[in-house]
Amino acid sequence: MTASLDAVANKFFDYIICGGGTSGLTLAARLSEDPAVSVLVLEAGGENTDDPDILRPALWGSHFTNQAHSWTYQTVSVGDAVYPWFRHEGKGLGGSSGINFMCWTKPHASEIDDLEKLGNPGWNWNNYEKYLSRTEGFIVPSADVQKRNNMCFETWKMSKDGPLKVTYPGTIDEAELKIQQTLINAGLSIAPHPLSGDPTGVFFAPNTYDPITHTRSYATTAFYLPNRHRENLTVLVSASVNRVRTEMLPNGVITAVGVEFEYDGKEYVANSKKEVLLTAGAPKSPHILELSGIGRKEILNKIGVPVKVDLPGVGENAQEHVFIGVSFELRDDVEFDTVDLLRDPAAAAEHIELHASGSGIHTKGIIGFSFTPLSMLSEKSEEIYQSAKRKVEQNAGKYPPGLMEQYEIQLDRLRGRAPGCELISFPGYLSGPNPPVPGKRYLSVLVAMNHCFSRGTIHSSSSDPLKDPEFDPRYLEEEVDLDVWVEMVKFTRNLANIEPLKNMIALESNPGPEVQDEAQLRDWIKKYFCTTWHTAGSCSMLPKASGGVVDPELKVYGTNNIRVVDLSVVPLLFGAHPQATVYAIAEQAADIIKGNFVPMSGVVA
């Protein structure tokens, strides 16, 4: 059971963790392994344990309409986009790991090594694998499942020891193999070791899935429930952190002494003896810093918060992954159960029943992936690269501190060093503008742009903690992003002409026959794309002079004992779904905080 207010208000704890999400619960479990240390987690949302809408798989996106499950952020500038309201993060224990799409992927090793290259000793692939192995609990599927799905794990380096269950969903349709074969026929190859350093190619990715109960495995089941009995771990839900309380040390550095939090409409205080750890996610961690007087002085002056540390990088360098769905209507004779069925209330009820017995749509997952460099998809890749390079060189003097170093790496990736183009097979309709036809089933290929050059900002617009920060993502501001994306969509549409997919589909629903030439394609993308909810960078781990907010020990510059430990610290977003990386960051952070971190050398050592 979570704690009562009385156990928290005005009490003292060694560590106060602000946000009980993916990283927060991981960190809490690791720090409280030492019974001599007291740990408090404050989570703004509810406990949400045993909630079937969280536990039952294949409910992708359904949480967005439920305020108990997700935060909804309106973005500031969205250009022509029609889905600005589609901006969500997880709320309640488990955070985004409780509402995410459960896909388990990892970046190319060189992209993690890039963190070290950007000035962060110890943040490299070797340490990444070491720390992620503490979370990851891979369950190898049966020999029968492997044979049926052409799976081979000999070259995959996966840990079986962690508490987070990672495996394949109970139902894998034969259609997934056909989609995979189509991609191979289109020129891609099987990725030899996609979850151990090089995801280039096609593969079936596991999910965060418990194969016994056919339910979601997430930060709550892996790190909170098994440890909630610990006497030194206190978790208070419905407690929203307003700001960090600080004092100034004689040397001009500020030190955290606790936090102020909102509970049931009133403000309370919890005191920290050692550290305050911000794990509120990329939209909210910079918000808490700014409300605490740590941030860009112009922003703090504007919202009337006294400046304690002038730290211009807070809320800057925000990066996103974005996707757009190309949907194909399936032929009626194709055997492929898709989530389209769930639009019929009677079928939806039937599949809830089926789930209880370990079958039906709710035992499916999103598993079909390919990651490639642009050169594998388009003959225009060199032209696009040269044009992006010219632009970066021309504007070199105009970029904010640190961005040029990031762009140099991004150009290298664009030329093929790491795969930024992703295609995901989604069993159902997920696209616009043409709506699904009742009774029809769809396959959508989600075309995801993972190495966006555009950068956004997330800043407080008021000193009122209950007012959400303003998120200005500046999507597609850098034209290379759209150039790359157009080529990816062209490649994807052409899959309809390649067997065996050709034989499965009746027609292309979106973008549809109205979208023919390149100008129309560009307009369609600008209108109907959507975030992939992987926001990073808003509290970047970089040297301070490069726009950094935290140092390589994740400590906020100018403070003695405030750290940020969540996806916001990643200064340059990689080409993978980020939950695995968030767990790895939290695991490494726990060792750093405990004083146990012995870095394994990486490329820069």
Ligand SMILES: Cc1cc2nc3c(=O)[nH]c(=O)nc-3n(C[C@H](O)[C@H](O)[C@H](O)COP(=O)(O)OP(=O)(O)OC[C@H]3O[C@@H](n4cnc5c(N)ncnc54)[C@H](O)[C@@H]3O)c2cc1C
């Ligand atoms: C819809 C969706 C689908 C996704 N799909 C995938 C996927 O399939 N695979 C994948 O790898 N990744 C996926 N992701 C991304 C991944 O889940 C997240 O990047 C990751 O979980 C973020 O972890 P975090 O610890 O940074 O933040 P979160 O897990 O979001 O945790 C932040 C926590 O802080 C709490 N909080 C916020 N403000 C306050 C405050 N002021 N006081 C107290 N608590 C506060 C929040 O309620 C939340 O619980 C998805 C994300 C979303 C939203």
